[in-house]
Amino acid sequence: MPLTRRQHQILDYLNSYTAEHGYAPSFEEIAEHFNYNSLATVHEHLTNIERKGYIKRSYNESRAIEILPSDLVSKAVELPLLGAVAAGMPIEAATSDETVSVPEDFVRRAGNHYVLRVRGQSMIEDSIADGDLVVVHDRPAADNGEMVIAMIDGASATVKRYYRERDGRIRLQPANEQMAPIYVREDQMQVRGIVVGVLRRY
Amino acid sequence: MPLTRRQHQILDYLNSYTAEHGYAPSFEEIAEHFNYNSLATVHEHLTNIERKGYIKRSYNESRAIEILPSDLVSKAVELPLLGAVAAGMPIEAATSDETVSVPEDFVRRAGNHYVLRVRGQSMIEDSIADGDLVVVHDRPAADNGEMVIAMIDGASATVKRYYRERDGRIRLQPANEQMAPIYVREDQMQVRGIVVGVLRRY
DNA sequence: GTAGACTACCGAATATGACCCGAAGTAACA
DNA sequence: TGTTACTTCGGGTCATATTCGGTAGTCTAC
Numbered sequence: 001m002p003l004t005r006r007q008h009q010i011l012d013y014l015n016s017y018t019a020e021h022g023y024a025p026s027f028e029e030i031a032e033h034f035n036y037n038s039l040a041t042v043h044e045h046l047t048n049i050e051r052k053g054y055i056k057r058s059y060n061e062s063r064a065i066e067i068l069p070s071d072l073v074s075k076a077v078e079l080p081l082l083g084a085v086a087a088g089m090p091i092e093a094a095t096s097d098e099t100v101s102v103p104e105d106f107v108r109r110a111g112n113h114y115v116l117r118v119r120g121q122s123m124i125e126d127s128i129a130d131g132d133l134v135v136v137h138d139r140p141a142a143d144n145g146e147m148v149i150a151m152i153d154g155a156s157a158t159v160k161r162y163y164r165e166r167d168g169r170i171r172l173q174p175a176n177e178q179m180a181p182i183y184v185r186e187d188q189m190q191v192r193g194i195v196v197g198v199l200r201r202y
Numbered sequence: 203m204p205l206t207r208r209q210h211q212i213l214d215y216l217n218s219y220t221a222e223h224g225y226a227p228s229f230e231e232i233a234e235h236f237n238y239n240s241l242a243t244v245h246e247h248l249t250n251i252e253r254k255g256y257i258k259r260s261y262n263e264s265r266a267i268e269i270l271p272s273d274l275v276s277k278a279v280e281l282p283l284l285g286a287v288a289a290g291m292p293i294e295a296a297t298s299d300e301t302v303s304v305p306e307d308f309v310r311r312a313g314n315h316y317v318l319r320v321r322g323q324s325m326i327e328d329s330i331a332d333g334d335l336v337v338v339h340d341r342p343a344a345d346n347g348e349m350v351i352a353m354i355d356g357a358s359a360t361v362k363r364y365y366r367e368r369d370g371r372i373r374l375q376p377a378n379e380q381m382a383p384i385y386v387r388e389d390q391m392q393v394r395g396i397v398v399g400v401l402r403r404y
Numbered sequence: 405g406t407a408g409a410c411t412a413c414c415g416a417a418t419a420t421g422a423c424c425c426g427a428a429g430t431a432a433c434a
Numbered sequence: 435t436g437t438t439a440c441t442t443c444g445g446g447t448c449a450t451a452t453t454c455g456g457t458a459g460t461c462t463a464c
Contacts (some may be wrong), residue, residue: 004411019306020276023210026450031444035386038414043452048411060420062206069277074303076278103278106403127331127402147404197400200329201308202349206422217409229440245441247423262431262440 001052010034010045011054014105025066032047037059060112066081080133085149085157086119102135106197112138114193116149116159122158123147126175128198140190147195148172155190159195203254212236212247213256216269218269226267281317281337287359288321289352290356304337308399316395318351318361325349325361328377332402336361337399342392349397350374355390362396 001012013033017025023031027042037043046185049055058064069075076100100115109111118132126147128134142148148162150172160172160182171191173181205213215235219227227235229244238244248267251257260266280301302317310314320334328349330336344350350364352374362374362384372391374384 006412015277015279018204021207021210022205022214023207024204027452028450036413038416039451040415040453041413044412057205062422062450064204064451066204067277071280073277074280076305101278101305101307103305103401105303124329127326127329127334129329132329152386196404199305199398200294200400208423226436230438238424240427240441242426242442243424250422264432264439267439 003049003052003054007045007049007052011049011067011073011084014055014065015073018065018067024067025061026063037197041071048192068187077104077113078102079107079108079113081133082114082116084117084119085159087120098132099200102197102199106135108137108196113196114138115199118159122174122176122179124176126161128175129161129200131200133198134195136193137196138193142191149192149195151190151192152184154190158182162194164189205251205254205256209247209251209254209256211268213251216257216267220267220269226265226269228265277306279306279309279315280304281309281315283335284316284318286319286321287361288324302335302401304399304401308337310398312337315398316340317401320361324376324378324381326378328363330361331402333402335401336397337401338395339398340395344393344396351394351397353367353394354384354386356392360384361393364393364396365391 010030012118013030017029022115027039027046028162030042031037034042046055047174054068054070056066056068066110067073067122070083079102081098081100083173102113114136115133116136118128118130120130120133136149144163146162149157149159150162151157152172158172160174162165163171163173165171168186169183170190172184174181212232215232216226219231225231229241232244232370233239234269236244237333247392249260252259256270256272258268258270262307281304283302304315306315316338317335318338320330320332320336322332330369338351346365348364349361351359351361352364354374362376365373365375367373367385370388371385372388374386376383
């Protein structure tokens with residue numbers, strides 16, 4: 001059920017108002033925003049938008065407009081920001097219950113995900129800068145060449161590229177020519193997940 | 203079930219009070235905070251907020267307000283993917299009605315946004331790689347040092363950093379030492395927006 | 405071209421919830 | 435057994451949503 005131009009504009013307004021205030025606008029506020037002289041106009045539009053399945057309303061209640069997820073307003077997932085990770089430095093403890101909202105299509109179907117803030121320049125040649133957020137798919141194993149969160153000796157976490165060498169050792173390769181790769185035995189490290197996405201805000 | 207303005211304010215207060223003290227406020231404290239003369243008012247509000255599923259209360263017990271985890275499936279916005287932009291190359295026409303879902307907190311309150319796919323290495327030193335998606339805030343002007351989408355001579359779009367020189371010309375600075383800055387007169391270029399975020403998927 | 409069907413709008417009357425009060429009632433707890 | 439806190443009741447006002455009866459304009463099908 002496609003929306004008309006006007007209906008689309010109104011749905012957009014509902015979205016931004018709700019995002020800003022935490023509650024839906026009243027009919028009068030909608031009318032004022034679109035320069036309507038009658039609330040009946042608002043009512044009719046909302047009725048049509050509801051009939052098409054984009055919002056849900058409860059009868060005769062104030063500001064009772066619920067925006068349903070759709071193509072226009074798709075969902076995002078709130079992933080926990082577990083801390084920061086830097087080359088050779090331990091993961092900082094999660095300061096609080098902070099979360100980061102990530103577009104739904106960033107995460108894989110199966111498995112858990114979390115977010116880490118990258119510290120330092122160790123992956124700079126893979127275009128991951130200091131302060132970037134990486135979306136991590138929680139997995140205990142990786143394939144050659146994947147970017148992993150690696151815990152070494154159970155104490156120190158880093159983000160590196162993962163390579164299994166012919167002699168059975170693991171090479172953890174930074175993307176910074178000034179840094180040397182780390183070689184460890186398989187039992188000295190654990191894969192804590194692989195990086196599936198990067199987010200940066202200016 | 204969305205809240206009204208007042209209900210939202212009260213829920214906010216419950217949240218901050220509980221975060222600070224470790225326990226919920228009494229009715230009297232709520233009444234005092236909102237300058238109510240009757241506890242009945244508090245009671246009615248809490249009843250409504252509970253009916254809408256944001257809190258849970260046990261009958262007649264002191265400070266027995268439990269704030270339920272609002273499964274705030276935080277939303278994402280579907281922004282149009284207008285095409286690709288590379289150094290010195292025109293914006294490719296939008297192939298279709300493709301959209302990209304972006305976390306809501308990526309976009310500014312006001313104004314329109316769109317997404318472009320970056321081609322080439324021109325911003326590589328700012329850690330924007332070939333294939334990355336940039337979220338652009340549609341604006342006709344920029345401040346010094348901001349990363350802009352610049353249209354030169356109405357034909358060729360690039361992503362560069364924007365600097366206004368003392369002689370009035372504009373310097374469009376790539377983040378790649380192998381590329382030279384572009385100097386243009388102000389009337390030779392238009393700012394089509396500033397980059398507010400970067401997304402990358404592996 | 406014209407008859408539906410639909411979108412978009414208006415103004416006024418009406419209905420109901422949101423919001424507030426004071427006072428009396430009741431459960432919990434020390 | 436009080437004291438404290440929450441609950442219920444009856445009463446208001448105002449904000450807000452709903453309904454009704456209209457006017458236009460724009461499509462589409464016959």
